Amino acid sequence: MKTKASNEVLLEFPSRSSNESFARAAVACFAAQLDPTLNELEDIKTAASEAVTNAIVHAYPDSIGKVQVKIRVCPGNVLEVTVKDHGRGIPDVDKARQPMFTTGGEERSGMGFTIMESFMDKLTVRSVTGRGTSVSMRKKLVPRLKTGK
Numbered sequence: 001m002k003t004k005a006s007n008e009v010l011l012e013f014p015s016r017s018s019n020e021s022f023a024r025a026a027v028a029c030f031a032a033q034l035d036p037t038l039n040e041l042e043d044i045k046t047a048a049s050e051a052v053t054n055a056i057v058h059a060y061p062d063s064i065g066k067v068q069v070k071i072r073v074c075p076g077n078v079l080e081v082t083v084k085d086h087g088r089g090i091p092d093v094d095k096a097r098q099p100m101f102t103t104g105g106e107e108r109s110g111m112g113f114t115i116m117e118s119f120m121d122k123l124t125v126r127s128v129t130g131r132g133t134s135v136s137m138r139k140k141l142v143p144r145l146k147t148g149k
Contacts, residue, residue, distance in 0.1 A: 003072075003078075003080075004074075004075070005071050005072035005074055005080075006073050006074070007027075007064040007072070007073040008012045008052075008072040008073065008145050009030055009031065009070070009071050010068060010069070010070045011023065011069045011071075012024055012066055012067070012068045012069075013057045013066070013067055014064050014065070014066065015055060015060045015064050015065045015066065015067050015085070015087075016056070016064060017053075018141045019025075019052070020053050020056060021116075021147040022047070023042075023048060023067075023069050023083075024045050024048055024049045024052070024069075026069070026130075027044060027045060027048040027069065027071055027081055028045050028149065029143075030071045031044050031071070031079050032101065032149065033035070034073060034077055034079060034138055034141045035141075035143075036037065036079075036141050037066065037100065037142070037144070039103065040139070040141055040142070043119035043120070043139065044079060044081070044119070044120075044139060045095075046096075046115060046119050046136050047081070047116045047119040047120045047139075048069070048081050048083070048089070048117050050071065050112040050113075050115045050136075051081070051083035051112075051116060051135045051137065052067060052083055053112065054112045054132055054133075054135070055067045055083055055085040055121065055133070055135075056112075057131065058087070058090075059085035059086075059087025059088060059089075059133060060085070061088070062088045065085060065086060065087050066085065066086060067084070067085050067087070068082075068083070068085070068123070069081065069082070069083050069084075069091055070082040070084070074076065074138070076140060077140060077141045077142075077143050078138055078140045079137065079138070079139050079141060080136065080137070081120075081136070081137045082134060082135065082136040082140075083089060083134070083135045084132065084133070084134045084135075085132045085133055086130075087133065088103055088129070088130060088131040089127045089128050089129040089130055089132055089133055090125070090127035090129070090133055091129050094139060098145065107148075113125065115128055116135070116137055119139075120137040120139045120140075121138055121139050121140055121148070122136075122137065122138040123135070123136070123137050124136040124137075125129075
């Protein structure tokens with residue numbers, strides 16, 4: 001069941017590594033409307049970076065494809081970030097979610113999903129080989145008291 005969002009944005013960009021920092025900044029700017037703490041914002045930015053980097057590196061290893069980032073403000077002060085690609089997909093999601101597992105070569109740590117899971121409250125990964133992957137992350141932000149004059 002889809003949760004109704006009070007606000008959302010959809011970004012789409014080519015799977016170039018130079019766009020990872022754009023996506024990270026865009027997610028942070030959109031999340032700012034929930035008045036996150038600096039720690040919450042850093043967690044969100046890091047998780048979004050990992051998801052986008054995974055799409056860029058693993059979904060399209062030999063070509064440039066499209067990466068979509070959907071950011072939603074859901075009831076209960078929950079931020080949802082979904083990163084989707086139409087790349088090669090993940091043959092075994094459970095194996096891919098194991099720490100230190102990577103298909104990206106020696107320069108990759110294999111910690112992307114572990115990082116996303118540790119910085120966000122919920123991580124859902126759906127993938128179909130040859131059709132792409134969708135990574136959805138949710139984080140409930142602690143409402144802060146507004147002080148007015």
